[in-house]
Amino acid sequence: TPNPQPPTPNPHTYHTLTQPSYGSYHLLLSWECETVLCEPTQITRGSHPAMFRNLFRPSAGPGFQTITVSDLKAKLDAREKIVLLDVRQPEEFSHDGHVAGARLLPLPMLSGRIGELSKDAAIYCICLSGSRSHVACEMLHRQGFTNVTNVAGGMGAWKRAGLPSKRG
Numbered sequence: 001t002p003n004p005q006p007p008t009p010n011p012h013t014y015h016t017l018t019q020p021s022y023g024s025y026h027l028l029l030s031w032e033c034e035t036v037l038c039e040p041t042q043i044t045r046g047s048h049p050a051m052f053r054n055l056f057r058p059s060a061g062p063g064f065q066t067i068t069v070s071d072l073k074a075k076l077d078a079r080e081k082i083v084l085l086d087v088r089q090p091e092e093f094s095h096d097g098h099v100a101g102a103r104l105l106p107l108p109m110l111s112g113r114i115g116e117l118s119k120d121a122a123i124y125c126i127c128l129s130g131s132r133s134h135v136a137c138e139m140l141h142r143q144g145f146t147n148v149t150n151v152a153g154g155m156g157a158w159k160r161a162g163l164p165s166k167r168g
Contacts, residue, residue, distance in 0.1 A: 063141035064148040069158045072124060072151055076101065082122045085110075087136045088155070092128065097165030099126065099158065107132045110139060119145050126151040126158075 067075075075082060076099070086093055086102040093104045105113060107127070117123065123145060125133035130152050137150045151157075159165065 063146075064137040064150060066130075066150045066152045067124065068152055069161050069163060072099075072126075073161075073163055075124075080122070082124050083117065084124045084126060085117075085133075085136065086155075087125055087127050087132050092155075094168055096128075096155065097159070097167050098155070100164070100166045102126065107136055110136055114140070114143055117145070120147075122147045122149070124149045124151055127154045129156050130154045 072084075076084075084099060084102040085105050086098050087105060087107040087110065088096075088098075089106050090104060093102075098104070105116075117140075123140060125136040125140070125148070127133040127136075130150060131154075133150050133154060137148045140148045153160075155165070
């Protein structure tokens with residue numbers, strides 16, 4: 001199959017992510033080089049195709065929607081019936097904080113535990129930045145879930161907005 005074109009005008013971006021319990025990570029995102037360098041690890045288009053593709057995708061794919069953290073907070077405050085899946089690792093969930101009421105289901109475990117989720121439920125996926133949750137939304141959609149939403153910006157956006165988080 002031909003290589004798709006990058007969906008952003010700038011094929012190279014550089015980011016520094018700081019997580020309190022893990023330190024700083026430096027990411028060089030390069031569509032042309034087909035590699036994401038994330039010290040101390042590397043993600044390639046071949047090794048992690050969905051995650052690599054999602055790093056360059058500015059909006060949700062077909063089959064699911066995105067929501068801002070402020071709109072998610074409004075839904076939670078209104079006590080709308082939703083399932084909020086936090087797809088980060090357990091260490092991130094407990095040490096870095098999470099949205100009260102979120103259910104931890106790390107992305108690597110999602111496919112094996114997908115049967116625990118109701119296809120009728122409104123499922124909102126969150127991670128640190130929105131990349132892993134995007135992959136989770138794609139996975140759920142492929143398995144027949146029709147009411148799936150990705151939280152844009154993830155917990156990083158949640159914290160930057162000054163919204164409350166819970167530790168432990």
